[in-house]
Amino acid sequence: xxxxxxxxxxxxxxxxxxxxxxxxxxxxxxxxxxxxxxxxxxxxxxxxxxxxxxxxxxxxxxxxxxxxxxxxxxxxxxxxxxxxxxxxxxxxxxxxxxxxxxxxxxxxxxxxxxxxxxxxxxxxxxxxxxxxxxxxxxxxxxxxxxxxxxxxxxxxxxxxxxxxxxxxxxxxxxxxxxxxxxxxxxxxxxxxxxxxxxxxxxxxxxxxxxxxxxxxxxxxxxxxxxxxxxxxxxxxxxxxxxxxxxxxxxxxxxxxxxxxxxxxxxxxxxxxxxxxxxxxxxx
Numbered sequence: 001x002x003x004x005x006x007x008x009x010x011x012x013x014x015x016x017x018x019x020x021x022x023x024x025x026x027x028x029x030x031x032x033x034x035x036x037x038x039x040x041x042x043x044x045x046x047x048x049x050x051x052x053x054x055x056x057x058x059x060x061x062x063x064x065x066x067x068x069x070x071x072x073x074x075x076x077x078x079x080x081x082x083x084x085x086x087x088x089x090x091x092x093x094x095x096x097x098x099x100x101x102x103x104x105x106x107x108x109x110x111x112x113x114x115x116x117x118x119x120x121x122x123x124x125x126x127x128x129x130x131x132x133x134x135x136x137x138x139x140x141x142x143x144x145x146x147x148x149x150x151x152x153x154x155x156x157x158x159x160x161x162x163x164x165x166x167x168x169x170x171x172x173x174x175x176x177x178x179x180x181x182x183x184x185x186x187x188x189x190x191x192x193x194x195x196x197x198x199x200x201x202x203x204x205x206x207x208x209x210x211x212x213x214x215x216x217x218x219x220x221x222x223x224x225x226x227x228x229x230x231x232x233x234x235x236x237x238x239x240x241x242x243x244x245x246x247x248x249x250x251x252x253x254x255x256x257x258x259x260x261x262x263x264x265x266x267x268x269x270x271x272x273x274x275x276x277x278x279x280x281x282x283x
Contacts, residue, residue, distance in 0.1 A: 011034060012032070013215055014036065033062065074104075105137045119182075135181045144213055145183070187214065240262045244264070
């Protein structure tokens with residue numbers, strides 16, 4: 001499945017050092033998994049985590065979930081080794097932390113020596129300001145909003161509406177859409193707060209994000225629901241397509257559905273909704 005046409009409603013972080021978590025992930029309803037070697041692994045466990053994760057990936061069993069490995073940065077003592085350990089692994093992308101510029105992507109690509117897709121953590125002020133050039137990199141195919149690190153760097157206060165984060169979130173999304181890159185929203189830390197998670201997922205979907213990164217399996221159901229087309233959206237899309245088809249057959253350039261004009265651009269959106277619904281059903 002082409003990356004741009006597949007669902008990324010739920011992107012779950014899994015520690016690369018935990019055998020039990022890696023095993024459990026094989027049965028979870030996540031569209032994608034970030035196998036984390038960075039924040040989720042303590043310094044004294046990072047070397048062993050490479051072996052643990054490589055063994056899990058070699059054993060397989062993750063089905064059609066999109067598999068991403070988040071390496072440590074090249075400015076750490078583990079970054080080079082992480083790339084060497086996973087450059088030929090059965091993964092769909094390598095996720096690079098704290099990307100500040102396209103040059104940071106180049107540095108990873110040079111060490112990979114292959115065409116493995118690169119995803120970028122967008123979690124620094126400089127990275128946000130350089131989002132367009134990062135998204136334009138030919139091997140870059142995904143953005144992850146690193147809202148925790150970004151909040152620390154910005155010194156902003158937490159607000160449920162994420163007002164201090166809006167400029168950054170929208171800049172990430174604009175750059176991603178300009179260059180056909182997947183864009184996944186940041187995590188919601190209070191994993192037991194279902195109402196708060198739903199509000200933030202709805203906000204991310206309203207902005208235009210493809211899905212949300214998650215820190216706990218308990219968050220999967222809500223993210224999958226919020227970022228999937230609703231039954232009402234699917235029904236409306238079907239009626240828009242049919243009405244526009246009938247309008248064209250009668251020589252008209254527009255149709256009317258529920259008292260609203262439907263033009264070709266609305267039909268294009270409707271077809272994308274139905275395609276996404278089908279892709280989710282196929283998974």
